[in-house]
Amino acid sequence: MIPAGVSIEEIFLLAAALFVVLAIVMFYRAVAGPTTQDRLLAVNVLGTNTVVILALLAAGLDEPWFLDIALIYALLNFLMAVAISKFTVERGGVL
Amino acid sequence: MAGNRVLVPLSDTVTVRQTVSYAVRSGLEDADSLEVHLVVALPHDTEVPEGDEQREEANQLLARARRWLAEDAGDADVTVESAVLGDDEYLFGPRDYADAFEEYADEHGVDLVVIDPEYKPGVTSSILQPLERELDAAGLSYDEAAVERPARHERLVGEGTERFDRYFALFWISFGFYLVLGDPTYWFDLVTGVAVAGIVSASLANVTFSFPLDRIESPIRTVRFAFYVPYLIWEIVKANVAISVVILRPSMPIAPTITRVNTRVRSGLPLLALANSITLTPGTLTVRANDQRLIVHTLIPSAREDLFDGSLERAVRFVFNGRESARIPSPRERGDAEIIGGDEL
């Protein structure tokens, strides 16, 4: 039984809004730190959240190409986490 | 100099025959008698199911090497000792091998280690370079056997099918992925798909597959992996609920500990699968994966108990080695799991 007046698109948009709120909450950790890794972790989580938000928007606004961006964002997010955690290590790991 | 004692680690490579004769030749150059210690280092101990099979192979190899030695030595004064190393421990990285060799060398007063340039113990890829470094660190002198180029050529031919397998596998993986992304009925996608898959397999085949593919085993592993995924997801959900309960409780009763678990999975893909599964299961986080020694941070006691029970490890062993090898004792029973302090990270 689908409730009247509620569409799936609206649910997705609402969920995306709530995800944004959660992302803002997590932003506290990105600002507060206190270590580089804490910030990195927070940004990584924010990145995952962004991917989800993009996917929800893709479904909610019916713009499938948002998913392309979400995929790229996920890739860059992974690369960012690996790269920065590599370079925070003493000797820079490779550089 | 009265006599030389050399240690020759053997493994089943195409240059092993030449290595043995090199050891004899070079050993007899500056001494009139020679004592050759032939050893095979086993990567697995006898506790794991595949250990027995490997032991059998090792003994056969040793028997062959003894015959070769007898041939090469002729009437020179050569004595042979042979041994199988590592059946009471689990050898993993180059350092473990170096340690095992050093221990043996100390015991028998060996002066020199002669290494096969293609030395490849077990199933993992060549570890020659790191092994040499570890031998240096252990203070053991070594000599790389001078094997002839024909052997190298032979190796390439021998590896031909293996290389083909890699290119072939990656080509179809890439092509399949391309068609999933695109439209399999549109000619443009089919043509560009072939081109893209060609480029991808040519550039990345040897990067992606660092291990030899097995024509029979690899597809079976893929199938078994498909069974593993639902199990993993179930574990993840279960553990997530447990962790959520703990975190959302106002008192937040966490008990973080650092634990060390010595796993019994191969490096590379099995290790990745296990480490990532451990990380994906909330409550446990792989902090370090130095070869088979995983340092795992656990958040709540129940997660730690699950880790020590080793259900994920068994599942990963099932995926990569089949049902038989999944029946091993849990890390707790093996004594491979311990809680360590945070300063030992």
Added chain:
Amino acid sequence: MSRTDTYDDTYTESQVIMTSVRIIAPFTLTYGMFMSLHGADTPGGSFQGGAIIGVTVLMLAFAFGIEPTRRWLKNSFVVGLVTAGVAIFIGTGLATIALGGNFLEYDAFVETFGIAHYWGMEAIEVGGVALIVAGVVITLFFATAAGFTPDGRGEESYQAEVTDDD
């Protein structure tokens, strides 16, 4: 039991990271090429495709070390990539002029060869944008990784000039 002491001289990336990069790399490379080739269909497609191809290389560089990757991927190859991108871009543009249109006026192709507008776009997207973006991402990364030593400067500025054409 800490075994890090003797590993100092050869810091390698964790096996976990290395293996997952090995697994992901072919998929991202395929995906990047897919996006480049279908760039004309989606907004910004080729740019992202090129970026993914570039990022794949960077990922490999992180996992395997920058020097081995640099050796694997010849410097001249990357420069060639960018040059080819620029050449295709300009070539397509000039071809339209040669056929009596304006720079990059694809309609000229339609009249002459009877092929759709789409293919001119495709050439620009694939050749022009994707190759250049991938090449620039890789080049910039390796140039940065090499550090700004005076003897490396000449090469960098040369590459910067090439990329300015975009």
Added chain:
Amino acid sequence: MIEAARFWAIVVLVVAGLFFTFVSAVGVIRLPDIYARAHTASQTDTLGAGLALAAVALALGWQQASVYTVLLLFFVFITNPTAAHAIARSAAETGIEPVTADSATDDGSPDSGTGAPDRNSSEPDAGSDVDGGETA
């Protein structure tokens, strides 16, 4: 009927995804040190993201875009733990000491150097060994 089932399945997935992301956010804010935070940040969040993406895939139905969503799902599931491992490893490498149950009970507060001076309202009574059988 099928439409209704799909609708409710989507709602449930989205809500569950939101819940786990919420837990993740709470964990990231409350937990005492980087290693503990990595638990929720990488794993609970991965599940939350996975559920939300599954909802999207379900909503998009049988079309090209949902293939992308499933790919995204797999990608997130492979890369997130790897990223968490990378971060935790770098933390260990730089010598950040974890808060452990022992160190917390010794003197009531974890030793300094854990880099968590802002554990204001969330003093974990880590010494208490509760919830032993929580995981069923």
